Amino acid sequence: MILIDGKSTSLQIQEEIKARVELRAGDGHKKPHLAAIIVGDNPASRAYVGHKIKACERVGFESTLVELSESVQEEQLLMEVEALNNDESIDGFIVQLPLPDHIDDQKVLEAVRPDKDVDGFHPVNAGNLSLGLPGFQPATPSGIIELLKRYEIETSGKHAVVIGRSAIVGTPMTLLLSRNANPGNCTVTLCHSRTQNLEEITRTADILIAAIGRPHFVTKSMIKPGAVIIDVGINRIPDPSRKSGSRLTGDVDFEGASEVAGSITPVPGGVGPMTIAMLLRNTLEATERPV
Amino acid sequence: MILIDGKSTSLQIQEEIKARVELRAGDGHKKPHLAAIIVGDNPASRAYVGHKIKACERVGFESTLVELSESVQEEQLLMEVEALNNDESIDGFIVQLPLPDHIDDQKVLEAVRPDKDVDGFHPVNAGNLSLGLPGFQPATPSGIIELLKRYEIETSGKHAVVIGRSAIVGTPMTLLLSRNANPGNCTVTLCHSRTQNLEEITRTADILIAAIGRPHFVTKSMIKPGAVIIDVGINRIPDPSRKSGSRLTGDVDFEGASEVAGSITPVPGGVGPMTIAMLLRNTLEATERPV
Numbered sequence: 001m002i003l004i005d006g007k008s009t010s011l012q013i014q015e016e017i018k019a020r021v022e023l024r025a026g027d028g029h030k031k032p033h034l035a036a037i038i039v040g041d042n043p044a045s046r047a048y049v050g051h052k053i054k055a056c057e058r059v060g061f062e063s064t065l066v067e068l069s070e071s072v073q074e075e076q077l078l079m080e081v082e083a084l085n086n087d088e089s090i091d092g093f094i095v096q097l098p099l100p101d102h103i104d105d106q107k108v109l110e111a112v113r114p115d116k117d118v119d120g121f122h123p124v125n126a127g128n129l130s131l132g133l134p135g136f137q138p139a140t141p142s143g144i145i146e147l148l149k150r151y152e153i154e155t156s157g158k159h160a161v162v163i164g165r166s167a168i169v170g171t172p173m174t175l176l177l178s179r180n181a182n183p184g185n186c187t188v189t190l191c192h193s194r195t196q197n198l199e200e201i202t203r204t205a206d207i208l209i210a211a212i213g214r215p216h217f218v219t220k221s222m223i224k225p226g227a228v229i230i231d232v233g234i235n236r237i238p239d240p241s242r243k244s245g246s247r248l249t250g251d252v253d254f255e256g257a258s259e260v261a262g263s264i265t266p267v268p269g270g271v272g273p274m275t276i277a278m279l280l281r282n283t284l285e286a287t288e289r290p291v
Numbered sequence: 292m293i294l295i296d297g298k299s300t301s302l303q304i305q306e307e308i309k310a311r312v313e314l315r316a317g318d319g320h321k322k323p324h325l326a327a328i329i330v331g332d333n334p335a336s337r338a339y340v341g342h343k344i345k346a347c348e349r350v351g352f353e354s355t356l357v358e359l360s361e362s363v364q365e366e367q368l369l370m371e372v373e374a375l376n377n378d379e380s381i382d383g384f385i386v387q388l389p390l391p392d393h394i395d396d397q398k399v400l401e402a403v404r405p406d407k408d409v410d411g412f413h414p415v416n417a418g419n420l421s422l423g424l425p426g427f428q429p430a431t432p433s434g435i436i437e438l439l440k441r442y443e444i445e446t447s448g449k450h451a452v453v454i455g456r457s458a459i460v461g462t463p464m465t466l467l468l469s470r471n472a473n474p475g476n477c478t479v480t481l482c483h484s485r486t487q488n489l490e491e492i493t494r495t496a497d498i499l500i501a502a503i504g505r506p507h508f509v510t511k512s513m514i515k516p517g518a519v520i521i522d523v524g525i526n527r528i529p530d531p532s533r534k535s536g537s538r539l540t541g542d543v544d545f546e547g548a549s550e551v552a553g554s555i556t557p558v559p560g561g562v563g564p565m566t567i568a569m570l571l572r573n574t575l576e577a578t579e580r581p582v
Contacts, residue, residue: 106424122418123414123415123418123419123422123424123426124414124415124418125418126417126418126419126421126422127413127414127415127416127417127418127419127420127421128414128417128418129418129421130417130418130420130421130458130462130463130466131414131417131458131462132458133397133414135414156485157485157486157487159487165469165470165471167421167422167423171421171422171466171469172421174465174469174481175421175462178456178462178465178481178483179456180456180483180485185483185485186485187480187481187482187483187485187486187487187492188480188481189478189479189480189481190465190469190478190479190480190481191478192469192471192476192478194447194448194471194476194477194478195448195478196448196450196478201478
């Protein structure tokens with residue numbers, strides 16, 4: 001059984017990005033510059049943004065954090081987005097989700113200039129992905145593609161089963177795995193809460209992507225021996241043995257799955273760390289894109 | 292066996308659109324206005340555009356045909372697109388494909404204003420579809436959804452198999468069938484030229500969508516008894532018994548498939564006529580959209 005180590009792969013990619021930034025600096029180019037807008041004091045959101053800012057430092061990017069209070073009005077937030085759109089020193093930026101209930105997430109995401117939308121959430125980028133055109137891809141599915149590539153996992157003609165049809169993971173994952181590319185060329189089955197005989201379907205999967213958001217949903221009996229198991233879930237469950245009283249776990253029962261899988265991503269340390277690497281890569285691409 | 296009659300369904304929808312246009316006229320609204328740009332003298336393209344213009348007359352739309360010579364420069368074509376974008380009397384327009392080789396199709400399609408893109412080919416509309424947001428959907432997959440709806444075919448929890456991953460049929464079809472809607476909520480498997488054991492997969496399909504572009508590719512042995520068969524193919528094959536020496540046929544061997552299918556679309560007279568109805572419906576929606 002091969003452990004697909006997202007943490008070390010992510011650090012490896014960050015090293016490559018750092019080297020590229022240094023090379024570009026030698027040619028007189030400025031540092032890539034990522035900005036993040038965060039609204040309110042949600043501790044998880046603050047932690048995520050903190051990781052992203054730290055990663056920027058690690059690879060030699062500039063970063064800017066725009067902090068807005070929980071009570072900010074939508075109009076004010078849209079003005080901040082517009083300011084970043086127009087700020088030529090900013091190559092790419094993200095708006096950390098979730099936003100407070102009084103703000104229309106979609107309206108805000110659509111206000112981001114597509115060529116600075118390094119989260120890949122704007123309809124233009126989602127459309128480019130769907131049409132097979134160049135554009136920014138969302139970090140989670142593109143991080144999974146990168147893992148498959150670096151672990152030299154054969155995908156062409158394989159049956160990939162994706163569980164979960166979310167707009168930012170399951171759906172774009174289906175598109176990326178099915179397209180004519182390498183990695184890609186999978187026959188893809190997209191499953192969700194209405195799927196019948198799920199276990200029967202997952203047992204035919206050469207590559208199984210679990211993106212449901214339910215701890216230990218995928219069990220040993222659902223897995224074809226030798227399959228590649230990619231666990232997108234990040235669920236917090238009670239754990240009295242920990243000081244915090246809880247721990248993170250995936251959508252896959254790792255213990256059981258490890259007994260049959262050919263390779264598997266752990267949680268934490270699998271898909272999660274790849275998202276930061278992909279965000280940085282998108283930002284580097286935004287910098288290098290001809291204006 | 293139920294014959295899914297796309298021709299009469301299309302005419303029924305056109306009657307409904309006509310009634311709606313008349314109702315709107317009574318309220319003092321102007322007629323919906325569709326424009327089409329056609330480049331060169333390709334007989335098939337001319338025929339398609341002719342059908343669209345005729346359908347506009349049938350439902351009480353205004354229509355405008357912009358005819359450009361085969362040798363038109365890309366820049367000139369882009370100027371014509373821009374003129375239609377800015378013409379407030381035009382609600383929606385299409386650029387008939389294919390375009391001559393010296394013109395970049397994608398560049399032209401991306402120049403169309405998304406809120407006038409009634410073909411649904413602009414990345415913004417493809418992205419909205421992928422993200423489950425409102426927008427113009429491409430005519431062929433949305434015509435198929437409409438057929439499933441009007442024939443009251445249960446889709447929730449069913450296994451749909453789509454053969455063909457094109458950007459305008461197979462891929463958006465997969466997205467529409469899998470989304471949380473009615474019709475929708477299918478478990479969807481997207482197959483293509485790299486798929487292995489295709490027959491094994493298609494035999495598990497409750498709903499089978501054939502969009503390969505190869506005559507009679509889907510045969511009786513590939514079909515689960517009782518399945519719904521949707522044939523997107525329009526292939527011209529030799530037929531010495533016809534005056535023209537040829538006839539149109541689908542991707543499905545209709546004779547054989549009819550013996551096992553629960554319901555099936557013929558070619559011609561199935562999916563094809565629905566595309567015009569969907570184009571008209573998109574144009575009506577463009578008219579009714581709040582500015």
